[in-house]
Amino acid sequence: MADVGGSSGVQYFEGVEKLLEIWFTRNDGAVKQCDLRKISRSKWESLLKIVRCEVISFVRNEHVDAYVLSESSMFITNRRFILKTCGTTTPLLCLKPLLMLVEQYAGFNEVEDVFYSRKNFKRPDLQLSPHKAFEQEVAVLNSFFKDGAAYCMGNMIEDCWYLYTLNPLGEGNKARRGIQEPDQTLEILMSDLDPDIMNVFTREESSSAAEATQKSGIDKLIPNMVIDDFLFEPCGYSMNGISKKAGPELAAGCYMTIHITPEPEFSYVSFESNVPQSSYKEVISRVLETFQPGKFVITVFANKASAAAASPKELERHTSFGDWLRHDVQYCRFKNYDLIYAFYSKFPS
Template sequence: MSGFEGFEKRLELHFFGDDPSNNMVKLGLRKLDFDCIQHTLEAVQCTVVSAVGNSYFDAYVLSESSLFVYPTKIIIKTCGTTQLLKSITPLIFFAQTHLNLTLSSCRYTRGSFIFPKAQPFPHTSFKDEVNYIETTLPSNLCFRKASIMPSKSSSHSWHVFTATKFTAATTTTTHNHPFTVEICMTDLDRVLAGKFFRRPGDGKSGHSAGKEMTELTGIGEINENALVCDFAFDPCGYSMNGMDGDWYSTIHVTPEDGYSYASFECVGNDDVDIVHVLRKVVQIFRPGTISVSTTTAAATTSSVWRKVVGAVEPMGLKCRSCAMDQFPAEGSVVFQTFTPIRRKKCTLGRN
């Protein structure tokens, strides 16, 4: 029997209106009725358990990970056996008919599933996923690329699909965050993972138990300026979204021994102390294996992946493999894997 699939599927969709210069200061996608969001999540097979917003975006903790809604961008990240790609069609429909917004780009990413045979269609294979997306997206998103970025371990690969209507020459502000870092961690330290279990009959709500876990584990120290929306599941598991201005961070934990998993993701710019963030994350989970995908949309942040090595290696992990690939109008992706120290040094290769 398989356990719970911790590895998430992540979908990022960008939209634009008739007047892109003004669209960014409007609510845009944030004006979608909650009924539209619920309808979309029903197709994915998950629900909202908590929500918070600020002047920049709305963040939802889901029964299976997270949802972020900006005026012209929406990100859905789900774990387990959810059917994430089934959210594409309703989101395009609601954005067009309710808000007069048109899809301009799509990015889908995920790691290697721990229990791939348990995944339902269209997530039965990356080939099936790509075929499904290809037939679902409008034809004007004609610049498309699919890539499986390998590592030295056959069980750790990074899957990326992008599609956009723009070329690199015509795109300047497609992304309002220069970089995105996605971290996947397996084989968590047993003692540290144990902090994400609830005591039987503790009488606490998911919100109060989640707040307790945030404080107990040090997650609140990753970014002390962030507004944290957290939730603890029963009997175990944890999710949080952090909001700091227009950048988010999110953590999801599956602590069961034998298939323990935790993820951390954040977006940011050169003002974000990514070294501090990564070191805190490694301290909290002490994983046996960690993979890091860094997507950079601006040349000034091309050194972010180097900062990842500088942050992680002093924590007792060594970079085992490092691959890089370019995606049309979406920037570059660097995929790195780390395991306990005393092996070969990281070298950068290009797919």
């Protein structure tokens, strides 16, 4: 959020994030001694300089290290790396040093799967190379991964969502196994937010991040989370939540993250979580009631081992959420994952 100008409308800030997720393994299967969390914080901080952001805050449990960044978040588990950055950051420029770091200090020597995604930018002209166009981003990713596939969901003229992942067929048409452990991700990407709600995420309205979290109801979206939040000056908000403990409500390694750009001219809120649920309808409804967006995009990824395996199909049948009507939906079935993309906007009053 560091790029936000000192007064509303003076300097544009791109709230839309670039989301990079990489799963690592070893080509000989000997992964017991491998762990991304062996990489020191100083090494991660050096990597983030290439991305053009820095660490603001940090919490961890036995399953996940969660970093609040000056531009969004980073999550590190045993073998999964997640980097989510907004503004004019350059996450794909860190791929080469990241792969070297992971092999040298964590012991992994092979990428098992890659997911790179983002909504369309409002001001792509302000982005730095290679993020000015999705085609440029794909070219960079293809230079590291030989079996990639690129997709665009939604209306390319207005609101759409880009995805790059590894082709299910893999190199030489030999099928990849893919991620076998339960995995799922829900994202809600919201625009045209209610100005009164957005005011909560300014220093004029809230004296601290904790106050903004409580006033807005963010602390009630998913229970039993340790919340690490930050309120920027003069406005803007970021939070990470990680599960207090594994149990019936929250599985090990669960997280949620929210990032808010409150300026009315370019308001934007992102919500993301990997909490496994057979249905995400209640979580989605709570998020929408909390932020009251004019329009939003939902994406749900779930693999066959996930408790959320049926959720993409369920959302495909869900044509509205309260005051929000669905205008576009696309369903994709990959070898090991199902994906739903849907775009909604509020009924005219």
